Amino acid sequence: MTHTVAAETRTGRPVTFGILRRLPEHLAIWVPLLLSAGHLVSFALWTVWISFTPSTLVPVSGWVGLRNYTAVMATRNWQIAFDNLLLFGCGFVLLSLLTGLLLAVLLDQRIRGENVLRSIFLYPIALSFVVTGTVWSWLLNPGLGIQKLVNDIGWTSFRFDWLIDRDMAIWTIVIAAVWQSSGFAMALFLAGLRSVDADLIKAAQIDGAGPIRMYRRVILPTLWPITVTVVVIQLQFAITTFDLVRALTGGGPGLATQLPALVVYDLMFQRGLLARGAAAAVLMLLILLAVLLPYAGWRYLQRRQAAHA
Amino acid sequence: MRDRIFAPSRMLIYLVVWLIATAWLVPFVVVVLNSLRTAEEIAQTSMIGWPKQWAWSNYVTAWAEFCVAQTCAGIRPYMLNSAIVTIPATIISTMLGAVAGYAVSLWRFRGDQWIYGIVTLGIFLPQQMRLLPWTIVLRDVGLINTLTGLVVIHTIQGLSFTTLFCRNYYVAIPPELMRAARIDGAGFFRIFWRIVLPLSPPILIVTVIWQFTHIWNEFLYGVTFTTGQQQPVTAALIALSAAIADIPQHGVQSAAVMIAALPTLLIYVLGGRYFVRGLTAGAVK
Amino acid sequence: MSALSIRDVHKRFGPSEVLKGVSLEMGSGDFTVLVGPSGCGKSTLLNIIAGLERQSSGSVEIGGRTVDDIAPKDRDIAMVFQSYALYPSMTVRQNITFGMECRNVPRAQREAAVSEVVRLLQIEALLDRKPAQLSGGQRQRVAMGRALVRNPLLFLFDEPLSNLDAQLRAEMRMEIKQLHQRLGSTIVYVTHDQIEAMTLATRIAVMREGVVQQFADPETVYNRPANLFVARFMGAPPMNTLPARLEASPSGSVAVIGHGEGEIRLPVPVEVKGWIGREVVLGIRPECITEPTRHFGHAPDAVLTIAASVEMTEPTGAETIVVLRLGSERALGRVSADLRPRVNEMARFAIDTRKINLFDPATGDRIVS
Numbered sequence: 001m002t003h004t005v006a007a008e009t010r011t012g013r014p015v016t017f018g019i020l021r022r023l024p025e026h027l028a029i030w031v032p033l034l035l036s037a038g039h040l041v042s043f044a045l046w047t048v049w050i051s052f053t054p055s056t057l058v059p060v061s062g063w064v065g066l067r068n069y070t071a072v073m074a075t076r077n078w079q080i081a082f083d084n085l086l087l088f089g090c091g092f093v094l095l096s097l098l099t100g101l102l103l104a105v106l107l108d109q110r111i112r113g114e115n116v117l118r119s120i121f122l123y124p125i126a127l128s129f130v131v132t133g134t135v136w137s138w139l140l141n142p143g144l145g146i147q148k149l150v151n152d153i154g155w156t157s158f159r160f161d162w163l164i165d166r167d168m169a170i171w172t173i174v175i176a177a178v179w180q181s182s183g184f185a186m187a188l189f190l191a192g193l194r195s196v197d198a199d200l201i202k203a204a205q206i207d208g209a210g211p212i213r214m215y216r217r218v219i220l221p222t223l224w225p226i227t228v229t230v231v232v233i234q235l236q237f238a239i240t241t242f243d244l245v246r247a248l249t250g251g252g253p254g255l256a257t258q259l260p261a262l263v264v265y266d267l268m269f270q271r272g273l274l275a276r277g278a279a280a281a282v283l284m285l286l287i288l289l290a291v292l293l294p295y296a297g298w299r300y301l302q303r304r305q306a307a308h309a
Numbered sequence: 310m311r312d313r314i315f316a317p318s319r320m321l322i323y324l325v326v327w328l329i330a331t332a333w334l335v336p337f338v339v340v341v342l343n344s345l346r347t348a349e350e351i352a353q354t355s356m357i358g359w360p361k362q363w364a365w366s367n368y369v370t371a372w373a374e375f376c377v378a379q380t381c382a383g384i385r386p387y388m389l390n391s392a393i394v395t396i397p398a399t400i401i402s403t404m405l406g407a408v409a410g411y412a413v414s415l416w417r418f419r420g421d422q423w424i425y426g427i428v429t430l431g432i433f434l435p436q437q438m439r440l441l442p443w444t445i446v447l448r449d450v451g452l453i454n455t456l457t458g459l460v461v462i463h464t465i466q467g468l469s470f471t472t473l474f475c476r477n478y479y480v481a482i483p484p485e486l487m488r489a490a491r492i493d494g495a496g497f498f499r500i501f502w503r504i505v506l507p508l509s510p511p512i513l514i515v516t517v518i519w520q521f522t523h524i525w526n527e528f529l530y531g532v533t534f535t536t537g538q539q540q541p542v543t544a545a546l547i548a549l550s551a552a553i554a555d556i557p558q559h560g561v562q563s564a565a566v567m568i569a570a571l572p573t574l575l576i577y578v579l580g581g582r583y584f585v586r587g588l589t590a591g592a593v594k
Numbered sequence: 595m596s597a598l599s600i601r602d603v604h605k606r607f608g609p610s611e612v613l614k615g616v617s618l619e620m621g622s623g624d625f626t627v628l629v630g631p632s633g634c635g636k637s638t639l640l641n642i643i644a645g646l647e648r649q650s651s652g653s654v655e656i657g658g659r660t661v662d663d664i665a666p667k668d669r670d671i672a673m674v675f676q677s678y679a680l681y682p683s684m685t686v687r688q689n690i691t692f693g694m695e696c697r698n699v700p701r702a703q704r705e706a707a708v709s710e711v712v713r714l715l716q717i718e719a720l721l722d723r724k725p726a727q728l729s730g731g732q733r734q735r736v737a738m739g740r741a742l743v744r745n746p747l748l749f750l751f752d753e754p755l756s757n758l759d760a761q762l763r764a765e766m767r768m769e770i771k772q773l774h775q776r777l778g779s780t781i782v783y784v785t786h787d788q789i790e791a792m793t794l795a796t797r798i799a800v801m802r803e804g805v806v807q808q809f810a811d812p813e814t815v816y817n818r819p820a821n822l823f824v825a826r827f828m829g830a831p832p833m834n835t836l837p838a839r840l841e842a843s844p845s846g847s848v849a850v851i852g853h854g855e856g857e858i859r860l861p862v863p864v865e866v867k868g869w870i871g872r873e874v875v876l877g878i879r880p881e882c883i884t885e886p887t888r889h890f891g892h893a894p895d896a897v898l899t900i901a902a903s904v905e906m907t908e909p910t911g912a913e914t915i916v917v918l919r920l921g922s923e924r925a926l927g928r929v930s931a932d933l934r935p936r937v938n939e940m941a942r943f944a945i946d947t948r949k950i951n952l953f954d955p956a957t958g959d960r961i962v963s
Contacts, residue, residue: 025497029412032405036468037427040434043442050441059445099329106326109319119581120330123337125588126577128526130543131570134550135336138343138356138559148355179333187585240435243528247547264437269533274441281437292433485752488646489679489740493693494667503692507683 044285051278059274068279077266078280081258084170085287088259089238091174093231099178100185100230101223105215107186108193118190122183129180133247136176137163140248169249169256173241176248181237185230192226193219225302232295239288260284344368344563351559364560371564375549384565386538387545391525391572393456394541398463399520403513405464406471411505413472414479415487416497425476431469436529439466447534454535462534463524470523471516474590478512479505511583518580519587522573542569596655597622597780598643598748603652605638605804612638614804615652620797625774625781629791630801631827636784637752639801643782644750645669657747667696669748672741676753678733680725680740687721690740711743714773731762738773751783755790767793788828792816800824817949822958825877825951831915834883834925835953838876840869849876849950852921858900861947866961869952874961877951880915883927886944896948904935918943 019026051069054062072078103121107114124132139145142161150158162168196219204218242261249257264284268277339357344367346360373383380386412418413425443462444453452458482505490500531541540548546569549562577584598620605613612635620626628636641647643654645666653662661669680689688695690711691704699707712718715735725733734754741749754770755763771794774781785791791798792812799809800823808820819825825833838849840862847862847870860876886899905924908915909931916927916935927943935941952961 022497028408028497029416029418032409032468032472033412033424033428035465036409036431036472037424039439039442039465040427040431040469043439044434046442047438059441103326103329106322109322111319111322111326117326117330119578120333122581122585123574123577124333126522126573126584127570128528128543128573130526130528130546131566132336134546134562134566135340137550139336139339141356144351144356144559146355146357149357152355179336183333184588187588191589236433240437243543246528246532247550261435261437264440265529265533268440278441281435281440284435284437288433288435483677483679485675485677485679486681488641488644488666489673489675490681490692491646492644492666492671492673493740494696495692499696504681504683 047278048282050275051282053275055275055278057272057274064275068275069283072263072267072276072280072283077255077258078260078263078283080255081260081263084257084259085239087170088173088177088241089235091171092177092238093234095174096178096182096185096234097227097230099182101189101227103182103186104189104193107190118183118187121186124180125183127180129241129243130247132176132180133244136172136179137248140172140175163249164253166253166256169253173245173248173257176244177238177241180244181234185234188226188230189223192223196222228295228298232291235291236288239284239291260287340563340566343559344371344567346560348558348560352557356559367560367564368568370561371568375558375561375565380538384542384545384549384568387540387542388568390456390535390539391541391543394459394463395521395524398460398467398524399517401460402464402467402471402520403516406468406473406516407475407506407509407513408501409468409472410475410477410479411501412497414476415482415484415500415505425472428469429473431466432473440529440533443530443534454539456535456539458534459530459541462530463520463527467520467524470519474516474519474587475509475512477590478509482508511586514580514583515587515590518576518583521576522584525573545569596620597624597657598626598782599655600639600643601653601655603639603642603649603654605635605642605647606650612804613642613649616801616804616806617652618799618806618809620780620782622780623778623796625771625783625794625796626799627783627785627791627795627797628799628801629785629788629827630807632786633803634801635804636786636801640673640750640752640782640784643748644671644673667693670746671748671750672744672746673750673752674737674741674754676756678725678737678754678757680728680733680736682725685722685724686717686728686736686739689725689736690743693740693744707743711739714742715739730758731766734758734762734766738770742773742777747780749779749781751781753785754783756785756787770794788830792828798828800827802827818960819877819951820960822875822877822953825953829879831880831926833877833879833951834920836876836878836920836923836925837873837955839873840866840871840952842870849874849952850921851876851923856919856921858902858921860898860945860950861896862950862952863896863948864952864962866952869961873955875953875955875958877953878925878945879949880926880928882946882949883916883918883920883925883943884946885929885933886942888930888944890944890946896946898945898947899942900945901940901942904937904939904941906937907935909934916941916943 050059052063052065053060054064107117111117140160140163142148142159142164147158147160150160162172200218201214204214209218240261241259242265245251245257245259245262251258251262260280261284264277264280267273267280342358342360343351343356345363345365346358347362347364350358350361371384373385374381375383409428413421447453447458447462452461486504487500490504495503526543527541528543528547531544532547535541535544546565549565596619598618600616600618603613603616604611616635616639618626628639630636638647642649643656645661645664649662653660655661656669656671681692684692687708690708694704694707708721712721715738717732717735717739720728720732720736725736728736737754751770755766758766767790773779774794783790783794795812797809798812798815800807800815802823808815808824815824816828819828819833822835825835836851838851841848841850841859843861845861847864847866849860849862851858851860890897902918902920904916904918906917908917911931913931914929914933916929918925918927918941929935953959954961
């Protein structure tokens with residue numbers, strides 16, 4: 001349809017009357033859209049602006065250039081958070097991707113109880129990160145959870161104390177996050193596997209491909225667009241992770257599980273350094289864009305190719 | 310339907326898949342069992358164990374009695390807060406998103422693609438970029454530390470998702486249907502009420518489930534913009550862990566976690582199909 | 595007063611011009627078919643008549659009233675769509691009365707109108723069903739009912755039969771024709787199917803790339819196509835178009851196909867003085883190349899019998915299509931189904947030279963005397 005709302009007011013009646021008569025529909029169209037788009041644009045721009053001001057407890061105008069950015073990036077807090085993000089992002093994305101793919105391939109074998117199994121792998125997604133974090137903080141607590149259980153059984157030298165180990169604590173976040181969101185990767189992969197052209201598989205069977213070769217050469221290669229999507233979504237989650245860490249480790253021990261989102265919150269609301277908090281938030285956004293922009297470009301190319309094909 | 314591919318090693322498949330499934334269930338089972346064990350029992354053994362005596366009283370305590378920050382009313386007021394925030398925000402954002410999605414997908418007007426593009430960017434913009442502006446807006450309109458403030462935030466932010474979901478669903482409505490309706494003389498609202506809305510239940514269910522789960526589970530805004538008695542249940546759980554750290558009461562805490570997780574778990578169990586559809590729809594942005 | 599007049603309508607989408615100045619006049623009771631390949635602009639033109647799209651320039655009059663600034667609902671038109679566009683959540687009855695509901699017609703009046711239309715279309719039994727519970731043909735009828743109930747000045751049909759299977763399509767085609775004959779309504783009908791165009795139309799507008807190539811009655815369009823495009827588009831199999839040169843002879847002009855031994859000389863029915871000695875394109879319909887025993891009515895002297903080699907035959911059941919060599923050019927002929935000319939052998943064919951058309955090879959336009 002190429003008709004325009006504006007054009008429809010040309011009904012031969014005076015234009016003002018047309019606009020008035022159509023006021024309710026213009027309101028219905030524009031109010032939600034403008035509220036949403038307006039707040040997004042103005043909020044994002046405002047935060048960017050604040051990050052260039054000397055604001056501390058209250059927003060003030062002024063221009064300090066990149067000083068807030070250099071200050072934030074110079075802190076140990078941010079550096080550790082950034083390193084942790086790299087570690088957590090890679091570990092989490094890789095593990096949840098592999099787990100999700102494994103589960104999807106297993107569930108794709110026409111096994112009995114598929115629905116029950118799928119529900120089991122997916123239920124963590126319905127939970128809040130606060131609940132997930134809390135529960136895993138118990139399980140991983142050496143004095144309460146798995147280590148205690150194994151010790152009580154009799155293997156007294158067993159150690160599983162990553163939660164309080166500065167070097168390993170970040171992996172507890174990975175464990176909880178993988179547990180929470182592998183099901184999501186599985187669901188997407190499974191949908192992809194199920195949409196593989198049945199004729200393609202028949203052709204491969206006639207060509208004499210065994211199950212392993214079938215997956216490696218025929219089925220899995222069709223999944224890579226889904227894989228990219230899953231990776232991007234999981235990375236997006238990893239970059240903005242906040243609740244999970246708050247509930248599981250609180251960022252500790254020390255700064256061992258500090259992540260950018262926690263730094264932002266800390267700067268803004270605990271130290272009252274609005275401008276630096278805003279700078280850290282903008283840095284988060286930049287990290288996110290480093291992931292999303294290539295993805296958007298890739299999607300654009302894919303669509304263009306599809307349109308040409 | 311495709312034939313199974315791994316014929317000979319099916320036992321192995323079942324073994325592996327159920328092993329992982331068991332691991333996936335452990336946290337849930339542990340919490341359920343702990344919510345029925347006494348604090349002493351948990352302290353003596355570990356978090357993982359079978360209840361010797363069924364301590365149903367944990368739920369009573371968790372629901373209405375234990376103390377968070379000098380108030381001893383259990384988790385009930387916070388559950389109520391979450392409900393007061395989640396239900397209206399879900400309904401309003403879904404309704405507005407349906408109208409906006411309908412307008413963007415089935416009507417053309419100046420700048421429609423632009424504004425829709427900006428709205429969908431909201432899915433990607435991190436919450437951290439909006440925290441400070443929201444603080445100022447809420448303070449200026451006097452909604453800081455109120456549940457209404459959270460309703461406003463979640464409604465407006467939810468529009469990105471609800472508009473996207475509905476728009477993607479409505480673009481599949483054939484343009485000829487719209488043309489027929491316009492020749493019949495139906496306008497913007499009549500077409501919406503009589504033609505589009507009756508086709509919408511599947512997407513509205515998906516959208517409502519998505520919004521409800523997300524708003525119920527949300528933590529950052531809850532903890533930033535409300536304090537004390539105004540906090541939603543996710544923030545209260547964190548406060549509870551902090552409050553209880555001195556005298557561990559893991560039985561009560563587990564019961565509280567169960568209660569807090571119950572609404573979304575129930576929705577997942579009852580509307581699983583729509584839940585998953587929402588997940589995949591959200592992924593194919 | 596004409597029922598519909600379209601004056602120099604242009605439609606541009608960005609840089610591309612979809613309609614390049616279309617002008618058409620239709621009288622009351624005309625069944626006008628807009629036909630052409632996909633992308634020729636016929637559907638856009640229909641949408642502009644309906645008011646669903648706005649032309650870039652030019653104007654449209656319906657029943658003597660300029661409707662350029664009038665909304666679709668107020669143009670006194672009804673439209674039947676290719677996908678039928680039945681409202682999925684409404685019953686058949688609600689689908690038919692929705693337009694009246696929008697105009698706040700009293701319920702009793704609606705019911706009366708519905709009962710009349712459903713009797714006409716024989717869909718009484720379907721009134722309380724939803725579209726999903728109807729077959730393709732039934733949906734088609736409901737869509738027509740929705741249009742008929744408005745009793746408009748002008749009916750617009752947008753490829754209404756192309757979603758039906760072949761048999762149902764033929765059936766519905768006849769019904770639409772009967773309906774038109776009975777009600778005497780004015781219809782603009784868009785299709786890409788030239789058989790539909792031939793069978794239904796009282797007037798055909800052949801379109802290509804936003805330009806009307808020919809606007810005439812079916813007989814004229816078929817027998818005297820305005821240019822090579824129309825000649826090749828209308829008719830299946832299409833008209834043979836063969837390079838030829840014109841020569842003068844004692845009895846009039848002659849078109850010569852081929853050279854030397856195998857050349858074929860066909861007398862031309864028109865006076866084409868300026869073209870003697872020049873190259874032309876000769877158009878002749880396959881049914882004008884047939885077996886010599888065929889009876890040609892009152893002009894047997896215009897029939898020329900020739901020998902030609904047969905390359906291939908395609909029996910269709912009702913007749914046999916023959917691929918043969920005229921001069922050195924390949925051409926199609928149609929002979930009786932009983933005859934099976936042998937492949938790679940010579941056979942005799944009669945050519946009805948009255949229906950030869952000549953075209954200018956440079957412009958493709960028909961050469962008129």
